[in-house]
Amino acid sequence: MVKVLVAGAEGGLGRAFVAALGAGFDTVALGRKGLDVSRRNDVAARLKEIRPEVVIDCAGWSDVDGCENDRWRAYLSNRDGAEHLARGAAEAGALVVYPGCDLVFDGLRAHPYTEEDPPNPLSVYGDTKLAGELAVMSHGPRYLILRSGWLFGEHGRSYVNDLLGWRLTDEVVFGYEDHKAQPTSQADFARAAVELIRRGQTGLWNVASEGEGTQYDVALETYRILGEEKVKVKPLRRGSGNRTALRPRYSVLDGSKLKAAGIGMRPWRDALREFLEARGKK
Secondary structure (H helix, E strand, O other): OOEEEEEOOOOHHHHHHHHHHHHHOEEEEEOOOOOOOOOHHHHHHHHHHHOOOEEEEOOOOOOHHHHHHOHHHHHHHHHHHHHHHHHHHHHHOOEEEEEOOHHHOOOOOOOOEOOOOOOOOOOHHHHHHHHHHHHHHOOOOOEEEEEOOOEEOOOOOOHHHHHHHHOOOOOEEEEEOOOEEOOEEHHHHHHHHHHHHHOOOOEEEEOOOEOOEOHHHHHHHHHHHHOOOOOEEEEEOOOOOOOOOOOOOEOOEOOHHHHHOOOOOOEHHHHHHHHHHHHHOO
């Protein structure tokens, strides 16, 4: 049985990976108390002790605006932490899995980005994620870098979870309408990643839902599915609201490579509906 270490297992994406790995893997799930990825020597010692065959890095900091305001923490978490895990994985002969993001692109185009397109991040967060990718690549060919759109799921903060909370207190909800991306279920992302691991794949892959949408689209769809009529959704544009980090206008990823490998990602609206219906049953 393949031994897998999930770092950052207490977060939303980490929990999704633990669930997706299931009983077919010998999974060691560690939160920050069990493995602080910012401490290189501790990471090296822990990986020598565990001796994993796969290391999944879910320990990054995904607060885009928070990263803009605290660059030191952003680079420590997303670049240095990735480098420490990649170094330890390489020494152990393990595959390292690094979740990337669409914000490594500047959005100055109107068609989806492939894995071969040159990145040019606009924000500190995007820059730290690109730096993390490069750090992972620098430690050898046994890596899976998986770029996705913005993620939502049962655990952790996301715009969808914010929408669920706001409907209880707010009559007006705002959503940005000028950043087209791919809302993607954490569970769908983790399942596709695990399938790539099973097949022994390596390299850089786009793993995001089919279709494209904005925050405004997601808010409208969420409240439509819920039958929520009292909440009004209004659009926002860049420069308004409380964002500090600049987002690209367009960061949709081309999933042709993943599809050619026989791994499909469903439309984001279908994933959103399933998520909301499951939440409603709890």
